Every structure is written in C-alpha cells, then in structure tokens.
Amino acid sequence: MLTAEQNRLLTDVAPGTPLHNYWKKQWIPALRSEALKPGGAPQKVELLCEKYVAFRGDDGKVGFLYETCPHRGISLALGRNEGNRLTCIFHGWSFDADGNCTRMPTEKDQSFCQKVKGQGFKVREGGGIVWAYLGEGQPPKFCDYAFTYLTREHARPRASYNEANWLQNVETLLDSAHIGLLHHDTTADASLPQAGLQLVTGNDTPKYTLEQRSYGMRSYSLRSSGSENDYLRVTEFVAPGTAFIGTTDAEAGFLIIVVPVNNTRSLQWYIYWDTRQPIDNNLPDFALLGTDDSDDNFAASRQGTPNYGQDREAMRASKSWSGVPGVIFEDYAVAESIPIVDRTREFLGSGDLAIVRLRRELMERIRQSEAGEDCLQAEASDYRALRALAEIIPTNTNIQEFTEQKLQDRKASFA
Numbered sequence: 001m002l003t004a005e006q007n008r009l010l011t012d013v014a015p016g017t018p019l020h021n022y023w024k025k026q027w028i029p030a031l032r033s034e035a036l037k038p039g040g041a042p043q044k045v046e047l048l049c050e051k052y053v054a055f056r057g058d059d060g061k062v063g064f065l066y067e068t069c070p071h072r073g074i075s076l077a078l079g080r081n082e083g084n085r086l087t088c089i090f091h092g093w094s095f096d097a098d099g100n101c102t103r104m105p106t107e108k109d110q111s112f113c114q115k116v117k118g119q120g121f122k123v124r125e126g127g128g129i130v131w132a133y134l135g136e137g138q139p140p141k142f143c144d145y146a147f148t149y150l151t152r153e154h155a156r157p158r159a160s161y162n163e164a165n166w167l168q169n170v171e172t173l174l175d176s177a178h179i180g181l182l183h184h185d186t187t188a189d190a191s192l193p194q195a196g197l198q199l200v201t202g203n204d205t206p207k208y209t210l211e212q213r214s215y216g217m218r219s220y221s222l223r224s225s226g227s228e229n230d231y232l233r234v235t236e237f238v239a240p241g242t243a244f245i246g247t248t249d250a251e252a253g254f255l256i257i258v259v260p261v262n263n264t265r266s267l268q269w270y271i272y273w274d275t276r277q278p279i280d281n282n283l284p285d286f287a288l289l290g291t292d293d294s295d296d297n298f299a300a301s302r303q304g305t306p307n308y309g310q311d312r313e314a315m316r317a318s319k320s321w322s323g324v325p326g327v328i329f330e331d332y333a334v335a336e337s338i339p340i341v342d343r344t345r346e347f348l349g350s351g352d353l354a355i356v357r358l359r360r361e362l363m364e365r366i367r368q369s370e371a372g373e374d375c376l377q378a379e380a381s382d383y384r385a386l387r388a389l390a391e392i393i394p395t396n397t398n399i400q401e402f403t404e405q406k407l408q409d410r411k412a413s414f415a
Helices: 004-011 018-023 110-115 166-174 176-182 312-316 327-337 350-370 399-414
Strands: 027-032 043-047 050-056 062-066 080-082 085-087 101-103 122-126 129-133 155-162 207-212 216-224 229-238 242-244 253-262 265-273 389-394
Touching: 004 018, 004 166, 004 350, 018 350, 027 043, 027 050, 027 155, 027 253, 043 253, 050 129, 062 122, 062 129, 085 101, 101 110, 155 327, 166 229, 166 242, 166 253, 166 265, 166 327, 166 350, 176 216, 176 327, 176 350, 207 350, 207 399, 216 350, 216 399, 229 350, 229 399, 389 399
Parallel strands: none
Antiparallel strands: 027 129, 043 050, 050 062, 080 085, 122 129, 155 265, 207 216, 216 229, 229 242, 229 389, 242 253, 253 265
8 A cells, every 4th residue: 555645656757746757767668660751750759748759850860859849839740851850830940850950941040040959859769669868968878678689570569558557557567466367368278379377377376576676676476386387477677667578488578668658648568579580470379469450559449448348248158257358458458447546545465565566666766866866777787688487397496596597598698
C-alpha cells in the first residue's frame, strides 16, 4: 500500500513533477525509424505530457523538435519538409534537424534567427527506433541493448498505445504470479510451443528472489514442478520502464518498454530479436495474435472497444478464462480497467513482492534525480548483454550462479 503522496510521485508525469524530471534523464524510444520517410510528412509525438514533432530530412537525418513553432505557436506537423528543413506554413520560419532556426521570411534582419534557441533535441537511431533525449545538458550513455545493433531482418520493434497510466503497465511486467491465471488460455494450451511455460499452469505462487542491479532490478521467480525439475523465469528490469521477458535459448529475445505519453496513456514497445535467423521466422505465438498489421500502432483497431471485446459467453462455457483474445490484450484490458489505480486501498500479499521492490526502486531513483545524484548508473550497466531467461532447471540449482553463467556466455558471444 502506498500513501496518496507516493502514488502521485510514481504516476504524475506532468511537467515540473519529479517523475517528469526523472524520465527526461533517459534515452526514450519515441517512434519507429520506418515511420519517418526522407522528405516525408512530419509525425506528431506526445511524451511526458508534452508534444513534439519528428521529421526526416532528404539527407536522412532525423529532427525532433517541439511541435509548436516558437513564433506564433502553430503546429510544425503542418510544416513543409524540404531542403533538410522543416518550415512552418504560417510565416515560413525554417528549422534544421538540430532545431536551429535558419530562415525568417518576415524579418529583414536574419540574425534574429540566432536568438531562437532550445527548439530541438538530441536523437539517435538503433534497432529500428528513433530514440530521443529530452533532458538538459549532455545525454547519458546510450542504452545499447543487443537489438539496437541489428537491422529489421533480425529485430522487429512493434508499438501501440494503452489507455492507462504507465506504472500499472510496468508493474504487470514484474508480476510473475498472474501469468498462469490471466493468461491461462495460452499457458494451458499444450499445442502451443511454449517451451517450459506450461509449468506455470496450476502453480500461481512463485518464489521470488530479487536483486538490485546498477540498471534497476533482477527478479527471479521459481516454480517447483513437484518432480526433479523446476521452472525458472528471470526478468531483467531496467528502470524506469523496460523489462526483458523470459524466453528460452531457442526463442527470440523479447523486451517490453513502457513510456508515459501522459498520465492516462502509455506508449508500449514490444521488441523481438534473433541474430540466428530472420526475426519474422521466430516470433512468439502471441506476438501477432489479434493485433493489427501496423507496427506503428498494432492496437489501433481495438482502442475504444469495450473491454477489448471480452467474450462473456466463452467465459461461461469455460472456453476462456479472461474472455479477452491474446496475451497482449489481456494485459491491456486489466491495465485500462482503472486508468490510474488508487494504491492507498491495496492489500498486497507475498505474490506482490516484486511489485513492492519495484516501487521502492523507482522512488529511490526519483529521489536521486531530484538530489542531482546519479539516478541512472548507465556507465556501470552492461545493457548489451541483458536478456531474460525461461528455463527448466534441476531442482536445487543455484539460480543466481546459473543466471550469471548465462550472462557471461552472452557477453562472450559479443567478443
């Protein structure tokens, strides 16, 4: 249970709040690289309760600017993208990809351009995503996850919007106890290639072991199968909004990034990668189920659908536990059911241990951010080697040693 003040601290991302300031210290995945065509239409982007516009010049360079023109506040999403400049259609003010004002047709003295500052932001591309740094000063070390080194053939980022506060979406990613219940339709289906995931079914009380890491937290959830083997899931949480989801070595790598759009809307990234084969040949069974073809917003056609089309008849007939088709939209439905949860009325149990630790970690990093301390520890974090685990292991295996050896094996593969 949180106090009302703590709940606001972790959910209110409006400008000027501690959470807003903390998020602005991160590299934030803003939109897919393929959404920006050279010389094409600018794209609106809302992040952290603020509105931006992104464009790609004829030279391929990406610009990420405040949406409103600093002259009279007109949206630059209406602007002309030509000559590697974004030009406001109202009075013709032009801005390059770095946000510098380069031309003012309405001013005789063009030196006035130099007075217009602070319009653009630093960007970089990796893994098919445009990442933006919205803070002040020099950005931190880039979070160069393994997939950011890969092309579209081997990495596929998919994005969508969820109409709920960012925190409950992140909390779901750290909550291993819900998998066999909310996602029962999938985990109990023996016909699906779930690796060891069927061992989740009927065992809804995992034993958690939690470790603080420089990047955030490592969460081990262990389920006994009642025989000689156990089922281990390891989630790597990178504060504030990234979780590597457990997969076996045979499966593609998988992570989810949750970014606050505003207080009741989140941008969700589902990213899959595989260096051994084209990623589209090795997507998990749930990756496309019920989703739209567009990777820019794969939930678009379902937004506004009551309860994501929950089928009560299927629930009554015991054909479905949740009545919602697909793992992804089951998570979306529960998050959106109460857009901002009142955590002063919670009763948390032993199955919520990871949630409690997650909140403590976030509150401490927000405190560090406000105090001017190193709230990221980016230099100490080996982002590239991160990948979560889902493994069937012999009973009594030392799970920390097992996981660390896996981590070292992945590091060696990069050498």
